[in-house]
Amino acid sequence: MTHWLRSTLLAAVLLAPAAHAADDSLYRAWGGREGIRAVMDDLVPRLKADARIGHFFKDVSTQHLARQLTDQLCQLAGGPCVYDGPDMKTAHQELGVARRDFHAMVEVLQQSMAARGIAFADQNRMLALLAPMHRDVITAGSGTAQR
Numbered sequence: 001m002t003h004w005l006r007s008t009l010l011a012a013v014l015l016a017p018a019a020h021a022a023d024d025s026l027y028r029a030w031g032g033r034e035g036i037r038a039v040m041d042d043l044v045p046r047l048k049a050d051a052r053i054g055h056f057f058k059d060v061s062t063q064h065l066a067r068q069l070t071d072q073l074c075q076l077a078g079g080p081c082v083y084d085g086p087d088m089k090t091a092h093q094e095l096g097v098a099r100r101d102f103h104a105m106v107e108v109l110q111q112s113m114a115a116r117g118i119a120f121a122d123q124n125r126m127l128a129l130l131a132p133m134h135r136d137v138i139t140a141g142s143g144t145a146q147r
């Protein structure tokens with residue numbers, strides 16, 4: 001065996017487990033796609049009913065949004081899903097979402113996660129993945145929006 005081939009095989013053996021172990025621990029902690037879907041099925045009606053931000057969701061299909069959010073969070077959490085909807089900037093650009101609206105949504109999501117029994121640490125891991133999206137979602141504000 002050439003030295004080159006041996007090194008290549010060795011590298012493949014050493015790297016394979018690392019490449020394989022894409023971290024799906026958050027996905028599993030949420031109960032897989034079904035667990036995520038259960039939270040989203042709880043979330044969307046709560047969003048529609050929320051006195052602060054319900055108006056944004058008035059004409060939005062509950063089924064569609066729950067499915068899109070499920071795919072998105074599943075993918076974010078390391079699960080075997082592919083979100084194929086519009087990027088966050090495109091999806092929200094016409095809505096005029098302000099910082100307080102974003103925070104209201106996070107509060108409602110916290111209610112849904114708690115209602116579906118997601119452990120607090122796993123709630124926070126998901127929120128940490130969602131938080132950076134505020135840059136694309138929030139388009140309304142004082143003009144000196146904090147980033």
Ligand code: HEM
Nearest residue numbers: 053056057060068069072085091097101102105130133137
């Ligand atoms: C991290 C936070 C957020 C995430 C991950 C998120 C994700 C999504 C996704 C995946 C869609 C579906 C896009 C499509 O398939 O067309 C969507 C649509 C929508 N989002 Fe968000 N969103 C976030 C924050 C917000 C906030 C704060 C509001 C308003 C308070 C909002 C209001 C809406 C509305 C009204 C739609 C429907 C738009 C339409 O059908 O034209 N989103 N969002």
